[in-house]
Amino acid sequence: MKPYMTVFGAQFRVLLQYRARAWAGFGTQLFWGLIRMAIFTAFYESSTHVQPLSLPDVITYLWLVQALFALTYWSASPEVADKIRNGSIAYELIRPIDLYWYWFARAIACRLAPATLRSIPLFIAAGLFFGLKPPATFASSLLFLGGVASGVAIIAALVCLLNIALLYTLASEGVMRLSIPLTLLFSGMMIPLPLFPLWFQPVVYFLPFRHILDTPIRLYTGNISPTESVWVFLHALIWCVCLTLWGRRLLKRAVSQLVAQGG
Amino acid sequence: MPQIIVENLTKTFKVSQRQAGTLGAIRGLVKRTYNTVEALNNVSFSLEEGELVGYIGPNGAGKSTTIKTISGILVPDSGRVEVMGFVPWKERSEYVRHIGVVFGQRTQLWWDLPVIESFDLLKDIYRVSQSAYQKTRDELIDRLQIAPYLDMPVRQLSLGLRMRCDLAATLLHSPRLLFLDEPTIGLDAVSKLAVREFIRDLNRKNGVTVILTTHDMDDIEALCSRVIVIGKGRLLRDGTLNDLRETVNRERRLRIDLEDSEAQIDIPSVAIWKREGSQVTLQFDPKVISPAELIQRVAAQVAIRDLFVENPPIEEIIARLYEEHLS
CATH class of the missing domain: 3.40.50.300 (P-loop containing nucleotide triphosphate hydrolases)
Incomplete structure (x- = not known):
């Protein structure tokens, strides 16, 4: 376990250096948060239907999306992508460690470090001025943290899959074009998942992407009750195991037929 | 083992x-x-x-x-x-x-x-x-x-x-x-x-x-x-x-600095590899003619300011090896 913790720590420290990026990220998230707040307020005021989420709940949902935005992934790990393209991946293969968990640990650090820097100020700003409600109960705040942890695990497994795709294709754009819209749509980033049409919800709730944002957010607001959360966590765990096993199998195969680039 | x-x-x-x-x-x-x-x-x-x-x-x-x-x-x-x-x-x-x-x-x-x-x-x-x-x-x-x-x-x-x-x-x-x-x-x-x-x-x-x-x-x-x-x-x-x-190239080289840059050297089985002004480089096979004998003969023909024996640089040997095997 220790090597992986060290790798995590090192990557985390590297990313904490980027303070300017954190402030820029904070500004962007705040800006988009305000715009989305305005859009959803307009929707709610012009609609006579009773919505599955009240407007204050939606607004809290939106701010939590903004706060956790930095957790979501947009590509394979840039460092890993560089290494695969220029052949330094060779160095990773002569280490007495498990490459999958090594990448996994780095992916977690890559998601957590910027998120830590950005989300705390955003929580404070949105909580004080823009209608972000506090967690429903003390229990739901703990469940929220658990939800974030399972979300990060799923993200790391997905990032690893993208890394592995790079080993097969060198250009993971195709795989990324496929996975990113799925994440965007089915994590709750664009539209809160409870607002999806009823007939489509089984699909949305079956997919793993919901655990990236929707699960922790609705644990926070109490929309998923503590008793329900057991099943949600189980669902996340099963996905996590499946994605990991799949990734490990693909990686094993990729490494055995590897061609190191560039002499 | x-x-x-x-x-x-x-x-x-x-x-x-x-x-x-x-x-x-x-x-x-x-x-x-x-x-x-x-x-x-x-x-x-x-x-x-x-x-x-x-x-x-x-x-x-x-x-x-x-x-x-x-x-x-x-x-x-x-x-x-x-x-x-x-x-x-x-x-x-x-x-x-x-x-x-x-x-x-x-x-x-x-x-x-x-x-x-x-x-x-x-x-x-x-x-x-x-x-x-x-x-x-x-x-x-x-x-x-x-x-x-x-x-x-x-x-x-x-x-x-x-x-x-x-x-x-x-x-x-x-x-x-x-x-x-x-x-x-x-x-x-x-x-x-x-x-x-x-x-x-x-x-x-x-x-x-x-x-x-x-x-x-x-x-x-x-x-x-x-x-x-x-x-x-x-x-x-x-x-x-x-x-x-x-195995690739047994030959050695004798570099001579001549007193008189016009002087001619002629020794059988020894080739002039390079000549630049008063600098002459001879190429010879030590199994055919020993360095000592060669120097003696050269000294008999021309006035020598300085000289030394060298191996051809390893680059040349390798290059020759590649040429032999890869052409």
């Missing part, structure tokens, strides 16, 4: 061929043709513990492929490799604890972290005990003279410094076997000498087995008693540097 046994190692790569230009790219979408490149073809050799071997060959000869196969990164098509009792690609994670590899063109240090943090990271990755780590690390820092740069981020180091730090990083877990893939590439003269001296010490004092690939023949001449030459994936020669000289 040898430390490294390589028998009939063969590896081919499939390379997709694409015609140039837009039309070629479009054609490639529909139909791809593959070329099979034989990176290694029946390569066999063995190494005893404590040897320092130069592994040389032109670009694309299969040097890096060999290193990558022996270090467990690539899986060969056929052949046997056994290093310290391990089959590298099968028992990789256990095996790689005992070896160190430096790829001269890439770095293993974390680009954005201070050098020392990369070292600490490697300590944990290789699970080196704190006391052993401190001892090895301090010794390496001292021998490579990198103490002043340990707190600098790697991206700010010069190439020569980076290579010294990379060497230290590779040796933190005290490997018994070291692969160096072009460790002096792109280095200035001072750094080259420092790296060379370090490698020599490591081999002589610590008994570490070293396999060195390089295009710099000075590296080979300075370090290696034994050289293995490959070309187009085949083993061309395996022997001492002197053997190589003997």
Whole structure:
């Protein structure tokens, strides 16, 4: 376990250096948060239907999306992508460690470090001025943290899959074009998942992407009750195991037929 | 028993061929043709513990492929490799604890972290005990003279410094076997000498087995008693540097500085290799005419200001070897 913790720590420290990026990220998230707040307020005021989420709940949902935005992934790990393209991946293969968990640990650090820097100020700003409600109960705040942890695990497994795709294709754009819209749509980033049409919800709730944002957010607001959360966590765990096993199998195969680039 | 046994190692790569230009790219979408490149073809050799071997060959000869196969990164098509009792690609994670590899063109240090943090990271990755780590690390820092740069981020180091730090990083877990893939590439003269001296010490004092690939023949001449030459994936020669000289090109050269730049030298079986003003270089085979006899004869014909006997540079020998085998 220790090597992986060290790798995590090192990557985390590297990313904490980027303070300017954190402030820029904070500004962007705040800006988009305000715009989305305005859009959803307009929707709610012009609609006579009773919505599955009240407007204050939606607004809290939106701010939590903004706060956790930095957790979501947009590509394979840039460092890993560089290494695969220029052949330094060779160095990773002569280490007495498990490459999958090594990448996994780095992916977690890559998601957590910027998120830590950005989300705390955003929580404070949105909580004080823009209608972000506090967690429903003390229990739901703990469940929220658990939800974030399972979300990060799923993200790391997905990032690893993208890394592995790079080993097969060198250009993971195709795989990324496929996975990113799925994440965007089915994590709750664009539209809160409870607002999806009823007939489509089984699909949305079956997919793993919901655990990236929707699960922790609705644990926070109490929309998923503590008793329900057991099943949600189980669902996340099963996905996590499946994605990991799949990734490990693909990686094993990729490494055995590897061609190191560039002499 | 040898430390490294390589028998009939063969590896081919499939390379997709694409015609140039837009039309070629479009054609490639529909139909791809593959070329099979034989990176290694029946390569066999063995190494005893404590040897320092130069592994040389032109670009694309299969040097890096060999290193990558022996270090467990690539899986060969056929052949046997056994290093310290391990089959590298099968028992990789256990095996790689005992070896160190430096790829001269890439770095293993974390680009954005201070050098020392990369070292600490490697300590944990290789699970080196704190006391052993401190001892090895301090010794390496001292021998490579990198103490002043340990707190600098790697991206700010010069190439020569980076290579010294990379060497230290590779040796933190005290490997018994070291692969160096072009460790002096792109280095200035001072750094080259420092790296060379370090490698020599490591081999002589610590008994570490070293396999060195390089295009710099000075590296080979300075370090290696034994050289293995490959070309187009085949083993061309395996022997001492002197053997190589003997079989490929026995000839030696006599460089003479003449008093009179117009003077003529004429000795049977000896050719004038080069003439520039008062500088004349003769080429001769010491088995036909001994250097002492040649000098005597030359002295009888012309007035000599200065002279010395030299071996043809190793580059020339290697170049001739490549030409013979690859044309």
